[in-house]
Amino acid sequence: MGRRTPDVGALVAGARDGDPRSVARLISLVEDESPVLREVAAALAPHTGGARVLGITGPPGVGKSTTTTAVVRGLRARDLRVGVLAVDPSSPFSGGALLGDRVRMGDHAGDPGVFIRSMASRGHLGGLSWATPQALGVLDAAGCDVVVVETVGVGQSELEVASLADTTLVLVAPGMGDGVQAAKAGILEVADVLVVNKADRDGADRTARELRSMLTMAPDAGWRPPVVRTVASRDADNGVDDLLAAVEDHRAWLTTSGEGERRRRLRAAREVEAIAVGELRRRMGDVGGAEALDALAGRVLVGELDPYAAADELVGRL
Amino acid sequence: MGRRTPDVGALVAGARDGDPRSVARLISLVEDESPVLREVAAALAPHTGGARVLGITGPPGVGKSTTTTAVVRGLRARDLRVGVLAVDPSSPFSGGALLGDRVRMGDHAGDPGVFIRSMASRGHLGGLSWATPQALGVLDAAGCDVVVVETVGVGQSELEVASLADTTLVLVAPGMGDGVQAAKAGILEVADVLVVNKADRDGADRTARELRSMLTMAPDAGWRPPVVRTVASRDADNGVDDLLAAVEDHRAWLTTSGEGERRRRLRAAREVEAIAVGELRRRMGDVGGAEALDALAGRVLVGELDPYAAADELVGRL
Numbered sequence: 001m002g003r004r005t006p007d008v009g010a011l012v013a014g015a016r017d018g019d020p021r022s023v024a025r026l027i028s029l030v031e032d033e034s035p036v037l038r039e040v041a042a043a044l045a046p047h048t049g050g051a052r053v054l055g056i057t058g059p060p061g062v063g064k065s066t067t068t069t070a071v072v073r074g075l076r077a078r079d080l081r082v083g084v085l086a087v088d089p090s091s092p093f094s095g096g097a098l099l100g101d102r103v104r105m106g107d108h109a110g111d112p113g114v115f116i117r118s119m120a121s122r123g124h125l126g127g128l129s130w131a132t133p134q135a136l137g138v139l140d141a142a143g144c145d146v147v148v149v150e151t152v153g154v155g156q157s158e159l160e161v162a163s164l165a166d167t168t169l170v171l172v173a174p175g176m177g178d179g180v181q182a183a184k185a186g187i188l189e190v191a192d193v194l195v196v197n198k199a200d201r202d203g204a205d206r207t208a209r210e211l212r213s214m215l216t217m218a219p220d221a222g223w224r225p226p227v228v229r230t231v232a233s234r235d236a237d238n239g240v241d242d243l244l245a246a247v248e249d250h251r252a253w254l255t256t257s258g259e260g261e262r263r264r265r266l267r268a269a270r271e272v273e274a275i276a277v278g279e280l281r282r283r284m285g286d287v288g289g290a291e292a293l294d295a296l297a298g299r300v301l302v303g304e305l306d307p308y309a310a311a312d313e314l315v316g317r318l
Numbered sequence: 319m320g321r322r323t324p325d326v327g328a329l330v331a332g333a334r335d336g337d338p339r340s341v342a343r344l345i346s347l348v349e350d351e352s353p354v355l356r357e358v359a360a361a362l363a364p365h366t367g368g369a370r371v372l373g374i375t376g377p378p379g380v381g382k383s384t385t386t387t388a389v390v391r392g393l394r395a396r397d398l399r400v401g402v403l404a405v406d407p408s409s410p411f412s413g414g415a416l417l418g419d420r421v422r423m424g425d426h427a428g429d430p431g432v433f434i435r436s437m438a439s440r441g442h443l444g445g446l447s448w449a450t451p452q453a454l455g456v457l458d459a460a461g462c463d464v465v466v467v468e469t470v471g472v473g474q475s476e477l478e479v480a481s482l483a484d485t486t487l488v489l490v491a492p493g494m495g496d497g498v499q500a501a502k503a504g505i506l507e508v509a510d511v512l513v514v515n516k517a518d519r520d521g522a523d524r525t526a527r528e529l530r531s532m533l534t535m536a537p538d539a540g541w542r543p544p545v546v547r548t549v550a551s552r553d554a555d556n557g558v559d560d561l562l563a564a565v566e567d568h569r570a571w572l573t574t575s576g577e578g579e580r581r582r583r584l585r586a587a588r589e590v591e592a593i594a595v596g597e598l599r600r601r602m603g604d605v606g607g608a609e610a611l612d613a614l615a616g617r618v619l620v621g622e623l624d625p626y627a628a629a630d631e632l633v634g635r636l
Binding site: 037038041042044045046047048049133264265266268269271272273275276277279280281284293294296297298300301302303304305306307308309310311312314315318 | 628
């Protein structure tokens with residue numbers, strides 16, 4: 001409103017030069033479903049595909065933000081450019097090149113090699129925003145070697161982050177009780193690397209042992225997730241080098257097994273399909289109108305049509 | 319497999335006569351996506367629309383199954399025919415006319431006025447099965463005055479059950495701590511009636527008071543959810559009459575305000591749209607093939623196409 005039409009070409013050029021304001025603006029454009037969204041996607045496309053995506057998830061209180069900070073520190077020490085998308089409403093995540101006003105400054109403040117963006121989650125249940133893949137594309141085109149997507153593991157979001165990531169880290173903490181028990185089935189499904197964080201606490205041995213024993217029962221998919229112990233804190237990053245080594249191992253396996261290519265292809269297919277379904281849904285609302293759907297619903301209600309026959313009519317209008 | 323093609327007409331006639339085996343078989347047909355699914359939907363349509371749908375949800379451990387049993391007992395005492403869909407993997411729900419082997423017998427064993435079916439949830443995160451609306455239609459056509467849908471309130475499922483129900487009961491228990499706090503935002507969104515169960519426990523007053531105070535802050539939508547206290551157990555159903563009175567009040571409000579008609583229409587529209595989207599998704603997989611989508615994904619991966627342009631191509635093939 002009142003803002004002039006953005007010069008998408010200039011913004012993409014700026015982002016590729018590492019200008020944080022251009023990166024921030026592009027992410028805002030995709031997040032806000034700007035009318036230039038398609039133009040942005042088209043301009044980014046030739047420059048994407050270089051970034052690895054690292055998902056970090058786990059239940060509330062497990063230390064995701066601290067671990068993300070430590071991981072970013074480790075990646076920067078290896079001279080990698082890093083993007084962070086923090087999709088966690090409760091995250092106190094902080095730092096780096098300031099991308100938008102929802103981010104506070106912190107450890108990485110002013111480091112031009114780190115872009116950090118906090119993103120709204122989808123509703124109070126914590127699902128990833130639909131714009132997350134698009135925001136990933138912006139950071140990818142901006143030359144990030146690694147993009148970390150941090151999200152709280154509740155509801156669907158741990159599955160969603162795993163479907164976006166090349167490598168998914170699932171964090172657990174010792175002594176978290178029933179919640180962890182309940183989540184374990186889900187954890188094992190999505191984890192490429194399991195991280196027992198706060199490993200200086202009582203019960204860390206037992207938690208690591210239990211996870212390993214559950215893993216031995218899982219079907220062999222060619223990669224057995226390692227269980228790494230960390231104590232990530234403001235002052236010490238014990239175990240984070242092991243963690244990054246495990247990520248590297250997984251990366252090598254992704255390459256040699258072909259699983260990496262398979263995941264990326266599947267991810268692209270899923271994104272294309274989601275956009276197509278969104279477009280078709282829009283057309284069902286537009287062509288003939290939401291009125292058509294409402295009229296069909298009325299006929300279903302009185303038993304004149306069954307829902308399948310009504311759906312056929314709706315599809316027939318497209 | 320090996321089973322003969324079902325006689326849908328005879329099954330629907332049987333269900334309308336109150337034959338539990340016919341009801342069970344029809345629910346299995348929709349749940350298993352039988353080839354006769356559309357035939358079943360068409361045969362049911364003229365006989366649906368009579369049942370009220372009562373959603374019962376809440377966090378694990380709050381006493382949903384016991385409350386459901388008590389509610390069913392209360393409805394039976396009012397001479398109403400009742401169907402129950404228990405979409406809760408952990409539910410020890412039991413009783414009634416045995417609909418399928420996943421249900422155990424209990425309080426309502428052999429009562430021909432109660433149909434009970436336990437349904438698989440969608441994945442370990444507890445979402446409603448896609449077949450829930452279809453199963454509802456079967457129980458509706460079978461002459462149930464009320465269908466109770468019981469589901470554990472985690473992740474998306476509390477929203478899903480509310481979108482199906484005419485009236486949604488949300489159960490909380492005193493002293494459940496942070497989980498309840500965290501869930502409250504969601505609870506207030508979906509609850510038509512709030513039930514403080516286990517109201518003989520310490521903290522029940524405080525919980526009821528807190529809920530009421532949160533409700534006074536919610537925007538006025540014409541209906542302020544009452545807070546009812548219950549102690550549902552195997553031996554006593556204290557407060558269940560109040561609960562059913564609150565459900566009746568809500569029903570009257572649904573009628574006079576027109577909100578009931580609006581909800582039912584919206585529900586039917588959502589079901590039709592979901593079937594249409596599923597059909598379109600299937601066509602995107604079929605026409606041109608999953609291969610087409612995979613090929614488009616490959617072109618997106620190498621930066622030759624952006625995801626929006628790829629989606630346009632996919633939609634263009636329909």
